[in-house]
Amino acid sequence: MPRFYVTTPIYYVNDAPHVGHAYTTVNADALARWHRLAGDEVFFLTGTDEHGDKVARAAKENGASPTDWVDATSRRFVEAWRGLNISNDDFIRTTEPRHRVAVQSFLQRVYDNGFIELGTYSGWYCVGCEEYKDTSDLLEGRVCPHHRRPVEWLEEENYFFKLSAFSERLVDFYERHPDAIRPPGRRNEVLGFIKGGLQDISITRTSTTWGVPVPWDAAHVFYVWYDALINYVTAIGYGQDDERFVSWWPAVHHLLAKDIVRFHCVWWPAMCMAAGIDPPGHLVVHGWLLVGGERLSKTRIASAAGNADKAGPLSLTEIAPEALTEDFGVDAVRYFLLRDTAFGADGDFSYEGITSRFNADLANNLGNLMARVAMVVASKCKGVGPKPDPASRLQSVSAGAVADAISAWNDAQPHLALEATWRLIHETNSELESAEPWKCEPGPVVDAVLGSALEVLRIVSVLTWPAMPEVCAEIWRRLGLPGSPDGCRVPADTAWGGYPGGLVVEKGAALFPRRAR
C-alpha cells in the first residue's frame, strides 16, 4: 500500500496560533485526507517547538516553570487544530522524552561521523534580541536596529556543524531530484544559495539549559533549530523503532512557508546526510497570507478577532482562527484557505475575500444546488432520489472534472482541485436550467435529470471531503447514503453511477446561509 507522510513545521510555542499557522496546517490536513481517500496509508504530523532561551524567559516572565509554560502554550495549538477539524495522526512536542532520545541519537551519529566539532563563535550580540547580529544589519555606532542599543562583542565556545562539507552533495542531490523542492523558483533559490558556498554553523548553546543536552558534553544544549528539525524523524521512530522509521522515510512531504526554506532545504538535508540517512524527499514551499483589502475589512476582522479597539492595521498574526470559524464556520474557513490562494504564491486575507467566496461558491453554487435539487425531488419524486442517467451529459462533464481534481490533489494544488470540482457544480446548475424538471410531469425524464444531479452531489461530496469534511458528510447524509465520504475510495467511488437511487432525500436547512455583503 502506498504511503503518504506529510508534516507541518512545528510551531513555536511563544506565538499564539494564528491564521498563518492555520494556512499551512489546513493545507496539510486536506492533503492527508485526500491521500486517505486514495487508499494510501497516511501519517500526518504536526506539533510544537518548545525549547530555546526565549521560551525559558517567557516562562519566567509569566511566573511559571518552563514545563508548565510549554504545557499551557502547546495546548493552545492542540485546541486550535481541533477547532479546525485537523486530522493529524500525531502531535509531537520537542520536550517529550521520545524527542530527546531521537535528537541525542541523531546528533551523536553526526558527531561520530565527524561532522561536528568544537569551535568559537564570536560576533556582535544584542542582548534585547538575544542573537548575534551581522555587522551589515547594525546602525551607525554598532547599534541594534530593533532595540536601539549598542551591541556587545561576545565569544562563545560552541559546537559547529560542518555544513560546508555538504555543498556538492546537496547540489548533486537536488539535480538528481528536480522535484524535491517545489515550486521550481524556490528550488532555484536554494541551489543559488548552496552554490554561493556554505559556512559551518554553530549548533549548541551554553547560555541556556532549556534544550536537549549534548550527549558528549553536558555543558551544552542543542540550538533550538537543530533540535526542532529532528522532530520529523522522531515521530516515525528514529533511533527507537528502525523498522517503522524506514517504512516512512525518506518519502516525506514537508510543507513549509517561504521564510523557513533555508532551514528545511539546506540545513535539514545536510543534517540527514551527516547522520547517514537520506534527505527528505519532498519540500513543498508555500507563500504567505497577507492582510489586504479595504480599511473596512481590517475593522471587521479586528472586530471578529476581538481586537476592535486596536489602533492601526491588523497583522495576520493577530487574527485567531477561532474568531473566523465562529463567524463563518469551520468548513468555510478551510475552503477559503484552500481555494482562494494559488498554493505556492502569496495570498490575500480579507473579510471581503472570505465573504465573497462564501456567497459565490458555497451559498450560491454548492448550497443552492443541494437545496433546489432536494426540493424538486420532494415535489416530483415523492422525496425519493432516483438513479442517475448513464447517458447524461453530466457524465462526461463529471469524468473531466474528476480527472482534473484528482490530478490537482495529487499534485498538492488544492485550489485547482476545488476549481475543477466547482466547474462540475456549475454545469449541473446549467443542466437543470435547460431540463427544467420542475415544469415536467413526474416520470422517467424527470428521474433521469434529478438522479444525475444527485449523483453529482455525491461525487462532489467525495472530491470536496478533504477541504470541507463536515458539510460533505451532511450532503452525504441528506442524499440518504450510509456512512460518510471518508469511507470512499478514489477514483473508484467518483465513477459515474454510484448513487443507487431509491433513497430518501432530505431538504434540510440551507447549508451555507448567504451572508450580507
Place this chain on the structure above:
RNA sequence: GGCGGCGUAGCUCAGUCGGUAGAGCACACGGCUCAUAAUCGUGGGGUCGCGGGUUCGAGUCCCGCCGCCGCUACCA
C-alpha cells in the same frame, strides 16, 4: 551591488512549439422562478509596463529602460 522572478480586462490571474487576446469574480442586460434576491444565458475591443530589434507575423524570442518583488546564512 549580484542572481532570479514579475508587470495581460475594475479585481485575481491563465495564456502550451510565436500566427488576428482568455477564465473566474464584480458589473450590465435578458430568461427562469425549483432554489439561499439564488440560478441560467449574453455582454470584455484591454497601447498584453515603455522603447527598439528578429520575423511574413510576437503577450509569446532578443536588447535596453521603468516599476514591483524574492534570495543574498545562524529570526521559530
